[in-house]
Amino acid sequence: MKRLAVAFLFTAFTSVVDAKTDVIVYGDDSYPPYSYVENGKMTGIYTAVLERIFEKMPNYNVKIKSTPWKRGLSEIEANKIFALFPPYERPKQRPYMEYDMAILDEKLVVVCQQSVLSTPRPNWPDDYIGLTIGKNAGFSIGGDDFNALLKSGKIKVTETKGTPKNLLKLIAGRMDCYTNDALSIQWELKQLKADGKYDGTSVVEGATISSEQGFLGIVTDGQNYPFKNTFKDEYHRILGEMKASGEVDKIVQDYIR
Structure with a gap:
């Protein structure tokens, strides 16, 4: 009887384990610090948040896999994958995905040398007239008003490939300000500080x-x-x-500290 009882309990336990639904979620493999592959494993802020959520979903066995962004969009459009992160809300452009609750807010900001922001400059782009603004090569930034000031010569732009090189130029005083995603900037500054290339205070965030x-x-x-x-x-x-x-918020802060 004891053996039968043990066998019954084992079978019941196995049935509970087997009751979990397997789900695969795909993430952008090249969007640091939000979602990217490092040492062959998916990581990043969105990945960390989603891993924590999925740990709290006992009815599901969720695996996170990486994919090139364009491939991920193509496959979810073709109904080949269940979920993809982290798209922006584009219901007209991408009606094949549902957007019900945002995970994070991403801000495009301008950061400047501390001396440039000794007087606050909260208004973009008018408060930045007369300055040289850095941006990543190939990126479109700033909006129509900024582009009009750029065309008129009231603002200058310098382009460099990659966030680390742009921030090093800013730290060295070779431009006044730099625009990019706020968390991407904070994450790269963290790396530069760890490498002894940034003092931790000389770059200040300006306007959103x-x-x-x-x-x-x-x-x-x-x-x-x-x-x-x-x-x-x-x-x-x-x-x-x-x-x-x-x-x-704590996951985000722990990631960029």
Whole structure:
């Protein structure tokens, strides 16, 4: 009888384990510090937040895999994958994904030498007339008003490939300010400080240029994913709780400190 009881308990336990639904979520493999591959493993801020959420979803066995961004968009459009992160909300451009609750706010900001912001410059771009602004080569920044000032020669722009090189130019005083995503700047400054190339205080954040929100985009056509609605409900409940408690903010701060 004891053996039968043990066998029954083992079978029951196995059934509970087997009841978990396997889910694969894909993330952009080249979007540091938010989502990228390092040493063969997905990492980044969005990855860390989602891993924590999925740990709190006992009915699902969720794996995070990497994908080149354009491939991920193509495959979720073709209903080949269930979810992709971190798209911005583009319902007209990308109706094949659903955007219900943002994970994070992403800010495009301008940072400057400390001396440049000795007088506050909260208004973009008018407060930055007469300055030289750095940007990553190939990136479009600033908006229509900025482009008009650039065309008139009232603002100058210098382009350099990559965030670290731009920040080193800013630290060295070879330009007045630099524009990019706020967390990307903070993350790179952290690396430069660790390498002894930044003093930790001479770069100051100025105006916010624009903002976006990153989501876990879930496929609109759920016919291949019968678990979609229950997964979404649980995911959004936990994400909402983590945002309200400050847990998401803590993950972000721990990552960039």
